[in-house]
Amino acid sequence: MQHAKMYTVFLVAALSTAQPKADRQGTSFVSNSMGFSSGVTAKATIAVEPPAPLSVFENKSFSISTTTGDTYHRWIVDDSKRGYFGYDINAEPVQNSDRIRVTIGPLTLTTDQLDAGSETKRLSAFQFLVLPRYPPPLIVENGDTIALDLLVRADGKQKIVDYIEISYKSLGSPKTSK
Numbered sequence: 001m002q003h004a005k006m007y008t009v010f011l012v013a014a015l016s017t018a019q020p021k022a023d024r025q026g027t028s029f030v031s032n033s034m035g036f037s038s039g040v041t042a043k044a045t046i047a048v049e050p051p052a053p054l055s056v057f058e059n060k061s062f063s064i065s066t067t068t069g070d071t072y073h074r075w076i077v078d079d080s081k082r083g084y085f086g087y088d089i090n091a092e093p094v095q096n097s098d099r100i101r102v103t104i105g106p107l108t109l110t111t112d113q114l115d116a117g118s119e120t121k122r123l124s125a126f127q128f129l130v131l132p133r134y135p136p137p138l139i140v141e142n143g144d145t146i147a148l149d150l151l152v153r154a155d156g157k158q159k160i161v162d163y164i165e166i167s168y169k170s171l172g173s174p175k176t177s178k
Helices: 002-006 111-116
Strands: 007-016 027-035 040-049 060-065 072-078 083-093 099-106 138-141 145-153 159-168
Touching (some): 083 159, 099 145
Antiparallel strands (some): 007 145, 027 040, 072 083, 083 099, 099 138, 145 159
């Protein structure tokens, strides 16, 4: 399989404290905002590490959608490899707490649903790449950032990361970097 020769696809969650983008390593590409029906908000920003020209993102598209507001669907398409993968994310305040529960799991959209949402691509003709693992539900503080490694080059020297900043207005103020 040619795709396996160039990239290893996997999802790893790591919790890091919120940081302003200027302090983050990597080249940022695009951000998407999410507003969950629970009142939690999140912002997902794709970046490449270590920093590299934006050409690293050529032939890749990053999409996010929701139909209910409870769960967002995030999928990445690599046109050059004719493959796609993704995940679902849900976030809600933990009752009687100032924390937020974030659950990341397998992408639940079918190819028919993905095709219906695309004006140009037919993902039913692409290979679905199954991610080998998903993190257990995470309990985070208001303002925390979850770093998800999405694509890692086979030699391990470069990766594409999804930074997901989580916040909830009725909780305390989000953390700030010093």
